[in-house]
Amino acid sequence: MRTKDGKARISVRNLVEFVLRSGDIDNRITAEARSDAMAAGSRLHRKLQKAAGEGYHAEVFLQRTVESGGFEITVEGRADGIIDGEVPVIDEIKGVYRDVLKMEEPVQVHLAQAMCYACIYARSSKLPRIQIRMTYCNLDDEEQIRYFLLEKTAEELEDWFQGVVEEFVRWLTWIAENQKRRDESIRNLEFPFPYRTGQRDLAVAVYAAQKRGRKLFIQAPTGIGKTMSTVYPSVKAIGEGLGERIFYLTARTTTRTAAEEAWNILRKKGLFFHTVTLTAKEKVCVMEEADCNPEYCPRARGHFDRVNEAILDIITQEQAINREMVCRYAEKHRICPFEFALDISDFMDGIICDYNYAFDPDVRLTRYFGEGSEGSYLFLVDEAHNLAGRAREMYSALLSRKEVLAAKKVFGTRKLPASRAIGSLGRHMLAMKKEMDGDFRVYGDISQLLRLVSSAFDALRKYLDENRESGDREDLLEFYFSLRSFLNIYELVDEHYRIYGELTRDGDFRVRLFCVNPVENLGNCLAQAKSTVFFSATLLPLPYYRELLSPAEEDYTVYAGSPFSEKNRGIFIAGDVSSRYRDRGEESYRKVASYIRSAVSSRKGNYMVFFPSYAFLEQVLAASDFVEVPAENGGYLKGRNEDCDIIVQTSRMDEACREEFLAEFSAGRERSLAAFCVMGGIFSEGIDLQGEKLIGAVVVGTGLPMVCTEQKILQDYFEDCGQNGFLFAYQYPGMTRVLQAAGRVIRTAEDRGIILLLDERFLRRDYRNMFPREWNDTRRVSINDAREKLGKFWEDQEQKGSKEDST
Numbered sequence: 001m002r003t004k005d006g007k008a009r010i011s012v013r014n015l016v017e018f019v020l021r022s023g024d025i026d027n028r029i030t031a032e033a034r035s036d037a038m039a040a041g042s043r044l045h046r047k048l049q050k051a052a053g054e055g056y057h058a059e060v061f062l063q064r065t066v067e068s069g070g071f072e073i074t075v076e077g078r079a080d081g082i083i084d085g086e087v088p089v090i091d092e093i094k095g096v097y098r099d100v101l102k103m104e105e106p107v108q109v110h111l112a113q114a115m116c117y118a119c120i121y122a123r124s125s126k127l128p129r130i131q132i133r134m135t136y137c138n139l140d141d142e143e144q145i146r147y148f149l150l151e152k153t154a155e156e157l158e159d160w161f162q163g164v165v166e167e168f169v170r171w172l173t174w175i176a177e178n179q180k181r182r183d184e185s186i187r188n189l190e191f192p193f194p195y196r197t198g199q200r201d202l203a204v205a206v207y208a209a210q211k212r213g214r215k216l217f218i219q220a221p222t223g224i225g226k227t228m229s230t231v232y233p234s235v236k237a238i239g240e241g242l243g244e245r246i247f248y249l250t251a252r253t254t255t256r257t258a259a260e261e262a263w264n265i266l267r268k269k270g271l272f273f274h275t276v277t278l279t280a281k282e283k284v285c286v287m288e289e290a291d292c293n294p295e296y297c298p299r300a301r302g303h304f305d306r307v308n309e310a311i312l313d314i315i316t317q318e319q320a321i322n323r324e325m326v327c328r329y330a331e332k333h334r335i336c337p338f339e340f341a342l343d344i345s346d347f348m349d350g351i352i353c354d355y356n357y358a359f360d361p362d363v364r365l366t367r368y369f370g371e372g373s374e375g376s377y378l379f380l381v382d383e384a385h386n387l388a389g390r391a392r393e394m395y396s397a398l399l400s401r402k403e404v405l406a407a408k409k410v411f412g413t414r415k416l417p418a419s420r421a422i423g424s425l426g427r428h429m430l431a432m433k434k435e436m437d438g439d440f441r442v443y444g445d446i447s448q449l450l451r452l453v454s455s456a457f458d459a460l461r462k463y464l465d466e467n468r469e470s471g472d473r474e475d476l477l478e479f480y481f482s483l484r485s486f487l488n489i490y491e492l493v494d495e496h497y498r499i500y501g502e503l504t505r506d507g508d509f510r511v512r513l514f515c516v517n518p519v520e521n522l523g524n525c526l527a528q529a530k531s532t533v534f535f536s537a538t539l540l541p542l543p544y545y546r547e548l549l550s551p552a553e554e555d556y557t558v559y560a561g562s563p564f565s566e567k568n569r570g571i572f573i574a575g576d577v578s579s580r581y582r583d584r585g586e587e588s589y590r591k592v593a594s595y596i597r598s599a600v601s602s603r604k605g606n607y608m609v610f611f612p613s614y615a616f617l618e619q620v621l622a623a624s625d626f627v628e629v630p631a632e633n634g635g636y637l638k639g640r641n642e643d644c645d646i647i648v649q650t651s652r653m654d655e656a657c658r659e660e661f662l663a664e665f666s667a668g669r670e671r672s673l674a675a676f677c678v679m680g681g682i683f684s685e686g687i688d689l690q691g692e693k694l695i696g697a698v699v700v701g702t703g704l705p706m707v708c709t710e711q712k713i714l715q716d717y718f719e720d721c722g723q724n725g726f727l728f729a730y731q732y733p734g735m736t737r738v739l740q741a742a743g744r745v746i747r748t749a750e751d752r753g754i755i756l757l758l759d760e761r762f763l764r765r766d767y768r769n770m771f772p773r774e775w776n777d778t779r780r781v782s783i784n785d786a787r788e789k790l791g792k793f794w795e796d797q798e799q800k801g802s803k804e805d806s807t
Contacts, residue, residue, distance in 0.1 A: 003175050003176050003179070006070060006071055006176070007072045007073075007074070008071055008172055009074045009076070010073070010074070010076075010168070011075075011076060011077050012075055012076065012117060013077060013113055015168060016109055016112040016113050016164065017109055018168075018308075019164050019167045019168055020108065020109055020164065021109060021304045021308075022109075022304050023302070023303075023304050023305065024294040024300055024301050024302060024303060024304070025292045025294070025299075025300040025303045025304070025336055025339060026292070026293045026294060026300065027291065027292040027293055044093070044095040044137055044139065044142060045058075045080060045093050046058075047142070048093055048135065048137065049080070049081055049093075052081065052083070052091075055083060055085070056083050056084075056091075057081065057084075058080070058081050059078045059079075059080070060078060060079045060081070060082050060121075061078050062076065062077060062117055062120045062121055062124075063075070063076040063120070064076075064119075064120040064123065064124070066162075068162075068165050068166060068169050069166070069169035069173060070173075071169060071172050071173075071176070073165060073172070075116065075120070075165075077113075077117065079091070079092070079114075079117040079121070080092055080135075082121065085131075087127075087129050087130065087131050087151065088127065088130055088131070089130070089149075090114055090117050090121060090130060090132050090133070091133045091135055092110060092113060092114035092117070092132070092133070092134050093135045094107075094110055094134070094135070095137050095138075095139045096136060096137070097138070097139050097462075098465075099138065099144070100136040100137065100138050100144055100145065100146040101144060101146055103136060103146055106134040106148045110134060111134060111148075112164075114133075114134060115132060115160060116161065116164075118130045118132050118152060118157055119157035119158060119160070119161040122154040122157060123154065123158070127154055128153065128154055129151060129152070129154065130151070130152060130154065130157070131150070131152075132149070132150050132152065133147055133149050134147065134149075135147055136148075140462065170312075171312075171347075174312070174315065174316065178272075178274065181272045182238075182239070182273055182349060184272075185270055185271050185272040185273070186235055186236060186238065186239030186271065186273075187239060188270070189232075189235065189236065189239075189266065189269060189270060190269065191228075191232055192228070192265050192268075192269050193225070193228070196223075196224055196225055196563040197224075197561070197563040198220075198224055198560045198563060199224055199225050199560075199563070201560070202218065202220060202226070202229040202230075202558060202560050203229045203232055203233045204233070205218070205556065205558045206218075206229065206230050206233040206234065206533055207233035207234075207236060207237055208556075209531050209533060210233070210234065210237040210242050210243065210378055210530070210531040210533075211237065211240075211242055213530050213531055214531060214554060214556055215526070215531065215532045215533070215534070215550050215552065215555040215556070216532070216533045216534070216555070216558065217384075217534045217535075217539060217542055217546060217549075217556070217557045218230075218533065218536070218539070218557075218558045219536065219537075219539040219540055219542055219557075219558070219559045219772075220535060220536075220537060220558075220560035221537050221560070221561075221563075221564075221774060222743050222747055223562065223563055223564055223746065223748060223749070224560055224562070224563050226382075226535050226536075226537070227255075227259060227261075227382070228262050228265070230380050230382075230533055230535055231246075231248070231259065231263065231266070231380070232262075232266065234246050234378050234380060235266065235271065235273060237378060238349060238378070242376075242378075242530070243376045243530055243531070244375060244376045244377070245348070245350065245351065245368075245375065245376075245378070246349065246350040246351070246377075246378045247350075247353070247357075247358055247377055247378070247379050247380070248352045248353070248380045248382065249353065249357075249358055249380065249381045249382065250352070250353070250354060250382045250383065251355060251382070251383045251390060252383065253686075254686035254687065254688075255382045256277055256352050256354075258382075259352045259382070260275070260277060260320065260322055260352060263275050263320060263350065264320055267319060267320065272319065273349050274318075274319050274348045274349050274350070275319070275320055275321065275348055275349065275350035275352060276321040276322075276326070276344050276348045276352070277321070277323055277326075277353070278341050278342070278345065278351065278352070278354070278357060279323045279326070279338075279341065280338075280354070281338040283323075284323065284326065284327055284330075284338050284341070285337070285338065286327075286331075287299075290338075292336065297336070298334070299330070299334060299335055299336045299337075300336060303336050306334060306335050307333070307335050307339070307340060307343055309333065310329055310332070310333035310335055311340070311343055311344055313329060313332075313333070314326075314329045314344060315344065315347050321341075321344060321348070326340060326341045326344070342365070342367075345367075346367065355381075355386075355390050355391075355394075356390075356394065358379065358525060359387075359391060359521075359522060360394040361394065361395070361488060361489070361492070361521075362394075362485060364525070368528075369528050375528070376530045377528065377529045377530060378529065378532075378533075379526070379529040379531070379532040380532075381532060381533065381534045382535060382536070383536050383685065384535055384536045384539055385536045385538045385545065385736050385740075386536075387534070388518060388545065388548040388549060389733075391515070391518035391521065391522055391548075392514075392515050392516070392518055394515075394518075394521075395518050395521045396489065396512065396513055396514050396515045397482075397485045397486045397488075397489035397490070397512070397513045398482070398486075398510055398512045399429075399453065399483075399486050399510065399511045400482075400510045401426060401429040401430065401433065401508060401509045401510070403482060404422060404425055404426040404429060404479075405426055406479070407422050407460075407475075407476060407479040408422045410472050410476055416459075416463065417459045418456070418460045418462070418463040420459075421452070421455045421456040421458075421459040421460070422456045422459075422460070424452055424455070424456070425455075425456045428449060428452050429449070429509060429511070430509075432449070432501055432509065432511070433501075433503070433509035436501060436509070439502065440500050440502040440709045441500060441501045441502075442498055442499065442713070443500060443501065443511075446499055446511065449511065450487075450490060453483055453486055453487060454487060456483060457480070457484060460476065460479070460480050460483065461480065463476075464476065464477070464480060486513065490513055492515070492521055494520060496515060496518070496520055496521075497513060497514060497515055498514045498713050498717060499512070499513055499514070500512055500709065500713060514710065516713060516714055516717040517548060517717065518548065519547070519548055519549065519550065519551060522549060522550070523550065526550060532550070534549060534550075537743050538685075538736050538739040538740050538743065540735065540736070540739065540770060540772060541770055542557055542559070544727075544728065544732045547723075559773070564746055564751070565749075566774060566776075566777055567800070568746060568749075568751060568752050568753075568797075569745060569746045569751075569752065569753050569754065569755065570753075570754045570755070570779065570790070570793040571742075571754075571755045571757070571775055571777065571778045571779065572754065572755070572756045572757065572778070572780070572781045572786070572789065572790065573762045573763055573778050573780055574595055574756070574758045574759070574780075574781055574783070574786065575760045575763050575780050575781075575782065576591075576760065576783055577591050577595065577759060577760065577783070578759055578760050578761070579592075579612055579700055579701030579702070579758070579759050584616070584619075589619045589620050589622070589623040591783055592620050592623070592700055592758055593620050593623040594783055595698065595758055595783065595786055596609055596620075596624065596674060596698055597624075597643045598786040598787035599674075599696055599698050599756050599786075599790060600644040600672035600673075600674050600696075601643055601644075601787060602754070602787060602790035602791045602793070602794055603672075603695065603791070604671065604672050605672055605692060605694075605695035605696065606665050606672070606673045606675070606692070606693060606694050606696075607644075607672060607673065607674050607675070607694070607696040607697065607698060608674075608675045608683065608696070608698070608741070608744055609674055609675065609676050609677065609697075609698040610677050610678065610679045610684065610699050610700060610741040611676065611679065611700045612678075612700060612702075612703060613678065613706070614650075614651060614678055616700065616701070617649075617676050617678060620676075621646075621648060621676060624641050625641045626639050626640075626646055627639050627640055627641065635650060635652060635653040635654060635656075635657025635660070635661075636648055636650050636653055636657060636660075636661050637650065640671075643671075643672070644671050644672040644673060644674045645669060645671055645672070645674070647661060647664050647673065647674075647675050647676070648676045649661070649675070649677045649678055649681060649682075653682065661675070661683070662683075662687060662689070665689050665693040665694060666693060677741075679699070679701070679703050679737040679738070679740075679741050680703070680737045683744075684737065684740040684741050684744075685740045685743070687744065688747055689744060690748050690751060691748070691750060691751060694745060694753065695752065695753045695754070696745060696753050696754040696755070697741055697744050697745045697754075697755050697756070698756045698758060699738055699742055699755070699757050699758065700758045700759070702734045702735070702738060702762070702767065703733070703734035703735065703736070703737030703738045703741075704730045704731070704733075704734040705730060705733055705734065711729050711730065712729075714728065714729035715728070715730070731767075731770070732770070739772065742757075752797050754793060756781075756786075756790070757778075762778075763780065
């Protein structure tokens with residue numbers, strides 16, 4: 001919802017659905033009962049329009065421009081039909097999955113849409129009266145049609161229409177005033193800090209890409225200030241009219257917090273700019289379960305009756321709207337906080353949210369990115385190295401025979417259409433399972449499976465819509481969503497996909513639609529942004545990420561150097577240890593443990609040790625003479641050996657436990673601390689331990705993903721494309737994990753620290769070619785001299801510090 005130069009344009013549907021919405025949130029009506037009513041409804045529209053005969057004019061474009069409150073507002077849309085006659089008729093067709101013969105009156109928002117068209121047509125044709133016909137048709141039984149007919153005078157319609165427009169003007173006034181104030185505040189806004197080395201060039205590159213409508217890839221090490229270097233020029237671009245809204249897209253909560261802080265810093269410098277942070281429904285829901293229906297949740301009951309006043313309340317009082325603020329205002333107005341935040345976003349200049357709100361086909365924000373949606377958006381993709389992996393998951397789908405059997409079991413002995421359809425699907429998957437001649441099989445054609453999935457989905461959808469109060473509904477919903485996802489994703493399948501069946505260790509059989517390379521699907525989403533900036537401290541090697549995210553030759557690339565002195569950190573590579581599977585054993589575990597002892601003994605402080613897996617971690621822990629100490633928390637282990645205190649990441653840690661784990665780095669202690677973690681896990685990125693909180697990272701192994709069906713298919717795909725499959729499937733993703741782990745050290749100009757890489761492969765040319773440019777001073781160590789060389793680094797740091805102090 002935007003206005004420019006006192007002019008605004010809005011569709012009839014969007015106008016009435018915003019101004020006149022009312023009623024409950026009700027997820028018992030499946031999404032397909034809504035989206036299918038649009039897709040199948042389009043076909044039904046054409047059928048009914050064609051059968052209407054002469055005198056029926058289909059899809060008539062209507063438009064009216066009115067002046068109100070100082071605005072010139074254009075309202076437009078296509079009437080489903082106009083029927084000639086002494087008193088012309090506006091026909092509004094709605095396809096629904098319900099018994100239309102039981103309807104007592106039309107849905108009010110549907111009627112309002114028809115009344116808008118009637119008012120526009122009556123005025124343009126100078127009609128004194130006009131009729132409105134609401135045509136409801138059952139999409140499952142197209143012979144079942146219900147009509148509602150009413151007649152209105154042009155005067156009645158005009159009075160009603162002016163009332164709708166006046167309510168809309170109330171919102172336009174707020175928008176126009178805030179846009180003016182925002183742009184004035186941006187005009188003289190300066191960068192809030194002295195530029196670090198390379199930071200100004202980074203900001204200039206972002207602005208240039210946005211001005212020219214290009215994509216930009218930024219590889220910039222930790223500490224250069226990537227968040228502010230991307231947010232500030234984007235805000236300036238908004239002020240120059242180069243975009244209408246910023247989407248700050250992230251993979252983790254911590255980076256969303258960094259974005260919020262960046263905007264708050266700019267506000268302290270005079271910026272007037274509205275932002276909202278979107279949070280997953282499960283995290284803000286006030287009920288035990290996120291079951292959005294008026295029978296279960298009091299916030300869902302009457303939500304749409306109250307939400308507009310709540311929106312006006314919060315946007316007139318707040319600029320920086322975060323999770324806590326959304327929940328507080330939602331409590332005040334007794335509405336759903338999740339849906340509330342989505343509606344707030346319509347009035348925001350910046351939206352901070354997870355990747356999935358822009359890219360995931362199941363949950364992306366259709367109000368901005370749906371078919372036919374238009375906007376001039378600026379995407380800022382933080383931690384962009386995560387996007388390719390996340391996108392593979394978003395655009396892939398899985399169907400398990402075990403979940404098919406579980407759904408069939410829910411129906412018991414009931415001979416229902418849904419039960420029979422699910423049973424047929426299960427039998428076909430059993431036949432596919434019996435045809436397997438190995439652990440996995442790649443398919444070229446699954447048309448028979450698709451027909452059975454589609455039949456099961458249609459039957460189950462109808463059952464759920466007709467049995468909204470059924471006790472087995474919750475048991476079937478997850479399966480229903482699996483079927484929906486499978487069918488939707490199959491519509492995307494192209495040469496970048498592989499379809500395969502797989503036998504699991506527990507005897508299950510699964511069929512997966514695997515998006516090997518998400519570049520096409522991401523490209524369709526990125527095309528809805530005017531400009532996209534991908535940035536990360538580990539976007540290496542850049543050609544690899546460009547291949548997966550956007551390979552267009554006209555895209556820009558920036559490699560920013562580190563603003564910190566290379567002398568502040570020492571990078572050491574152990575050439576006499578290996579983490580290869582064939583080299584693992586008691587001797588190698590003890591050697592790794594010995595290197596860890598050398599690191600923590602070189603100087604008292606906090607160290608993180610990153611392992612390739614939990615299994616490897618446990619073996620080294622045992623080889624480290626670890627003695628567990630009883631701890632109050634139940635999420636991670638605490639203990640010690642003769643050299644240091646030890647804390648150990650586990651697979652069962654929740655968010656609260658994660659915070660406790662990180663708090664250990666701030667605790668005063670008399671000995672060094674070694675935190676045993678897993679590469680690629682929750683402590684590999686998104687944490688900021690500055691100064692003495694962390695002075696070293698030990699990285700065990702090259703981070704290669706485990707060999708599995710998915711990685712084999714990845715390797716084969718890239719080899720078929722003429723690439724080095726092993727590089728793309730294993731080495732590149734592995735090096736990303738290594739760089740993430742190493743990046744925990746040296747967060748500010750004052751930090752000092754060591755990075756110890758434990759694997760002889762890091763000495764090979766193919767691995768060194770993947771190192772960042774600033775890693776040009778690595779030093780080799782062995783089990784015999786590691787403690788001495790690490791100690792020498794710290795002695796040099798102390799001498800350097802003494803000289804700086806005396807100077």
